Amino acid sequence: xxxxxxxxxxxxxxxxxxxxxxxxxxxxxxxxxxxxxxxxxxxxxxxxxxxxxxxxxxxxxxxxxxxxxxxxxxxxxxxxxxxxxxxxxxxxxxxxxxxxxxxxxxxxxxxxxxxxxxxxxxxxxxxxxxxxxxxxxxxxxxxxxxxxxxxxxxxxxxxxxxxxxxxxxxxxxxxxxxxxxxxxxxxxxxxxxxxxxxxxxxxxxxxxxxxxxxxxxxxxxxxxxxxxxxxxxxxxxxxxxxxxxxxxxxxxxxxxxxxxxxxxxxxxxxxxxxxxxxxxxxxxxxxxxxxxxxxxxxxxxxxxxxxxxxxxxxxxxxxxxxxxxxxxxxxxxxxxxxxx
Amino acid sequence: xxxxxxxxxxxxxxxxxxxxxxxxxxxxxxxxxxxxxxxxxxxxxxxxxxxxxxxxxxxxxxxxxxxxxxxxxxxxxxxxxxxxxxxxxxxxxxxxxxxxxxxxxxxxxxxxxxxxxxxxxxxxxxxxxxxxxxxxxxxxxxxxxxxxxxxxxxxxxxxxxxxxxxxxxxxxxxxxxxxxxxxxxxxxxxxxxxxxxxxxxxxxxxxxxxxxxxxxxxxxxxxxxxxxxxxxxxxxxxxxxxxxxxxxxxxxxxxxxxxxxxxxxxxxxxxxxxxxxxxxxxxxxxx
Numbered sequence: 001x002x003x004x005x006x007x008x009x010x011x012x013x014x015x016x017x018x019x020x021x022x023x024x025x026x027x028x029x030x031x032x033x034x035x036x037x038x039x040x041x042x043x044x045x046x047x048x049x050x051x052x053x054x055x056x057x058x059x060x061x062x063x064x065x066x067x068x069x070x071x072x073x074x075x076x077x078x079x080x081x082x083x084x085x086x087x088x089x090x091x092x093x094x095x096x097x098x099x100x101x102x103x104x105x106x107x108x109x110x111x112x113x114x115x116x117x118x119x120x121x122x123x124x125x126x127x128x129x130x131x132x133x134x135x136x137x138x139x140x141x142x143x144x145x146x147x148x149x150x151x152x153x154x155x156x157x158x159x160x161x162x163x164x165x166x167x168x169x170x171x172x173x174x175x176x177x178x179x180x181x182x183x184x185x186x187x188x189x190x191x192x193x194x195x196x197x198x199x200x201x202x203x204x205x206x207x208x209x210x211x212x213x214x215x216x217x218x219x220x221x222x223x224x225x226x227x228x229x230x231x232x233x234x235x236x237x238x239x240x241x242x243x244x245x246x247x248x249x250x251x252x253x254x255x256x257x258x259x260x261x262x263x264x265x266x267x268x269x270x271x272x273x274x275x276x277x278x279x280x281x282x283x284x285x286x287x288x289x290x291x292x293x294x295x296x297x298x299x300x301x302x303x304x305x306x307x308x309x310x311x312x313x314x315x316x317x318x319x320x321x322x323x324x325x326x327x328x329x330x331x332x333x334x335x336x337x338x339x340x
Numbered sequence: 341x342x343x344x345x346x347x348x349x350x351x352x353x354x355x356x357x358x359x360x361x362x363x364x365x366x367x368x369x370x371x372x373x374x375x376x377x378x379x380x381x382x383x384x385x386x387x388x389x390x391x392x393x394x395x396x397x398x399x400x401x402x403x404x405x406x407x408x409x410x411x412x413x414x415x416x417x418x419x420x421x422x423x424x425x426x427x428x429x430x431x432x433x434x435x436x437x438x439x440x441x442x443x444x445x446x447x448x449x450x451x452x453x454x455x456x457x458x459x460x461x462x463x464x465x466x467x468x469x470x471x472x473x474x475x476x477x478x479x480x481x482x483x484x485x486x487x488x489x490x491x492x493x494x495x496x497x498x499x500x501x502x503x504x505x506x507x508x509x510x511x512x513x514x515x516x517x518x519x520x521x522x523x524x525x526x527x528x529x530x531x532x533x534x535x536x537x538x539x540x541x542x543x544x545x546x547x548x549x550x551x552x553x554x555x556x557x558x559x560x561x562x563x564x565x566x567x568x569x570x571x572x573x574x575x576x577x578x579x580x581x582x583x584x585x586x587x588x589x590x591x592x593x594x595x596x597x598x599x600x601x602x603x604x605x606x607x608x609x610x611x612x613x614x615x616x617x618x619x620x621x622x623x624x625x626x627x
Contacts, residue, residue, distance in 0.1 A: 040487075042483070042486065063486065064486060066482065066517070068513060069509075069512065069513060069516070071506075071509035071510075071512065071513055073475070073505075073506045073509060074475045074478075074506055074509035074510050074513055076475075077472045077475030077476045077479065077506070077510075078475045078476065078478050078479030078482070078510070078513065079479060080465075080476050080479060081465070081475065081476040081477060081478060081479020081480035081481070081482070081483060082479045082480070082482060082483040082486075083479075083483075084457075084464070084465060084476070084479075084480050084483065085480055085483030085484050085486075085487060085489070086410070086483070086487065087483050087486065087487070089479075089483075104469060105472060105475075105506075108466070108468070108469045108472065109465075109466070109472055109475075109476055112456075112458075112466060113457055113458060113465070113466050114458055
């Protein structure tokens with residue numbers, strides 16, 4: 001569909017953005033379906049309804065939609081107010097503005113009050129590429145994870161996002177959803193099972209388990225295929241719920257493979273890698289945890305796919321990181337083997 | 341720049357008397373609770389005692405002993421540091437046992453310096469971080485309206501609190517959405533921690549600011565129960581309201597204790613036993 005008479009069909013503008021981000025369509029469509037089914041859903045955004053697709057919710061439920069304007073802090077606090085009246089509000093904006101700009105509102109008005117507000121941080125990580133660091137969120141998992149009582153979920157694709165949204169209606173407390181730009185390749189089918197707090201095993205490995213969350217599940221699965229084909233027994237654990245962490249699944253993987261590689265589109269400090277390392281160290285299992293992600297730096301400017309390649313967050317990069325840790329001379333296996 | 345100034349009809353004389361009595365009760369209880377904590381916000385509570393008493397005894401639609409009644413009017417305390425002045429009124433409404441206040445601020449008590457909705461029945465929203473309550477209040481009012489509830493939402497803001505940028509996000513948003521069941525009251529006592537509010541950062545012309553943001557504006561003497569009662573009731577009763585309303589309530593920080601009225605240092609403090617006794621005497625005699 002051309003956006004103006006005489007223009008090439010490939011030309012596009014803001015209002016057709018969603019056609020290019022099929023993964024985000026699940027956000028508004030699922031919420032609108034849930035509202036149709038009688039759930040007390042309200043949805044709002046801060047002048048980004050075409051970027052996150054909530055325009056489609058607005059079309060179906062205009063009376064339950066709120067445009068907050070470019071007032072993210074107000075939006076988060078007002079969502080808490082909406083929730084205090086019995087509604088389940090889902091409010092969405094770029095993860096950088098939600099988790100960083102409105103952090104204190106999330107802590108004080110949403111989490112401390114235990115209200116069922118659902119915060120949707122979209123375009124998380126470095127997926128906004130050359131928009132630059134102001135629009136990147138490589139800190140949000142660490143920040144949100146330290147907010148008491150807040151559940152933190154990072155779905156890997158549209159189907160898992162839909163399933164997670166559906167599951168959230170039965171959750172009494174607040175949730176931070178971390179999603180990408182709606183272009184993540186599909187991992188799950190439409191009826192994928194989803195349980196908050198329950199990690200999903202994609203095969204098990206005796207040499208290595210890759211622990212991935214959100215956008216990094218897909219490249220991790222591709223990397224694991226190659227490693228397994230090469231005789232390196234590799235499992236993948238999808239930790240879609242970063243908090244509360246499925247500690248049993250993480251410790252079982254640590255026990256089984258003795259070596260975990262965490263992969264996240266996030267700083268290696270404080271996010272998934274931090275959570276897994278804390279759990280494994282606390283259990284004293286002796287397994288090694290290596291954290292793969294953004295190494296405590298601000299991203300270069302570049303197209304997202306180029307950045308993923310640069311930071312090793314594509315299948316090649318995850319495979320490379322995995323081979324490095326498996327064949328590392330400093331791992332516990334290597335040290336044990338070197339004992340007299 | 342005053343939209344409405346009216347005096348209370350004679351029929352309300354008894355109610356005005358009750359409000360005066362409950363405002364004194366709230367001040368005396370504030371003194372008692374602070375004596376337990378050994379630190380507290382006397383002056384902030386004293387400046388809004390008549391506002392709180394007018395709302396809770398003359399304006400808000402509440403049910404005794406039913407703090408969660410869905411159709412109740414809501415009260416959000418932007419200047420949550422004055423919670424010690426509010427708790428006694430909630431106890432008086434039967435939302436919890438007044439004896440629970442004897443443990444004010446002690447380890448594990450539901451009652452802290454700032455109000456917590458998850459611990460104190462009758463607190464409609466937690467507060468403490470200035471600048472949030474107009475947003476949480478606007479969201480509450482919108483949620484009630486979405487569900488067809490008749491409730492009004494009252495938000496009491498400190499004037500120093502208006503320095504927070506989020507207040508003006510909320511002021512824009514509430515006006516844009518025509519949140520007509522929202523009433524903000526500004527406790528314009530003129531003092532914040534470091535001195536006169538307007539010398540810290542000037543707010544004037546304050547009523548013009550709210551009007552420019554699209555709010556219905558009113559000014560009132562915040563220590564005159566009859567004027568407060570008449571004004572707040574007229575706002576609630578106006579069927580043609582299409583906008584949120586703000587009431588600039590002119591008050592005196594520390595109202596009721598002569599030396600507190602003169603010295604902004606009493607934002608936070610504690611009175612040793614003989615001074616506390618004298619303060620109670622002064623409050624009673626001012627009644």
